[in-house]
Amino acid sequence: MSSEILTYRGDRVVGDKKIQQCSVYLPTGAQCHNESVEGGTTCQAHGGCMQLAHANNLELRNFRLTKFRADIGRLANSDNIKSLRDEIGILRMILESLINRCGDVTELLINGAQIGDLVGKIEKLVASCHKIEGSTGELLDKQILIRFTDSVISVISTEVADAATVGRITDKLIEALKET
Numbered sequence: 001m002s003s004e005i006l007t008y009r010g011d012r013v014v015g016d017k018k019i020q021q022c023s024v025y026l027p028t029g030a031q032c033h034n035e036s037v038e039g040g041t042t043c044q045a046h047g048g049c050m051q052l053a054h055a056n057n058l059e060l061r062n063f064r065l066t067k068f069r070a071d072i073g074r075l076a077n078s079d080n081i082k083s084l085r086d087e088i089g090i091l092r093m094i095l096e097s098l099i100n101r102c103g104d105v106t107e108l109l110i111n112g113a114q115i116g117d118l119v120g121k122i123e124k125l126v127a128s129c130h131k132i133e134g135s136t137g138e139l140l141d142k143q144i145l146i147r148f149t150d151s152v153i154s155v156i157s158t159e160v161a162d163a164a165t166v167g168r169i170t171d172k173l174i175e176a177l178k179e180t
């Protein structure tokens with residue numbers, strides 16, 4: 001091994017190949033000479049594979065959490081209620097100006113069908129608006145549940161090392177939340 005030159009801590013050159021050396025120091029005081037696993041800082045003998053598995057698990061758990069938040073975030077958004085209110089406002093203005101244009105009962109009767117039509121439309125919009133507002137109220141309660149579930153998943157992710165198990169638990173929690 002005369003071609004071996006220690007470049008700086010952690011790296012060495014063997015022939016023309018630069019390898020990342022295991023970062024563990026042996027009881028003799030020398031640095032472990034093995035190559036560290038790809039993406040890790042130690043060799044296989046010094047837990048490099050465990051390191052990688054742990055990193056992969058963390059990544060997978062973070063992915064689950066991100067996906068969970070994205071899934072739930074879509075539920076919590078309701079811009080449609082604002083536009084419904086706008087539509088109700090517009091229809092009410094049209095109705096008002098239509099009635100104002102009628103000078104007497106005869107004109108009111110002539111425009112009766114159109115007025116009735118507008119009143120019907122407003123009624124329908126107000127009903128849908130109330131319906132959405134009702135479910136928005138439920139969503140607010142759900143927000144609290146979502147935040148709690150989020151914490152639960154975080155705790156489980158920290159305490160349980162097996163990513164597959166965490167995945168199954170997360171999926172079941174999300175299912176339960178959707179059914180609530």
Ligand SMILES: [Zn+2]
Pocket residue numbers: 022023024032033034042043044045046
């Ligand atoms: Zn080593």
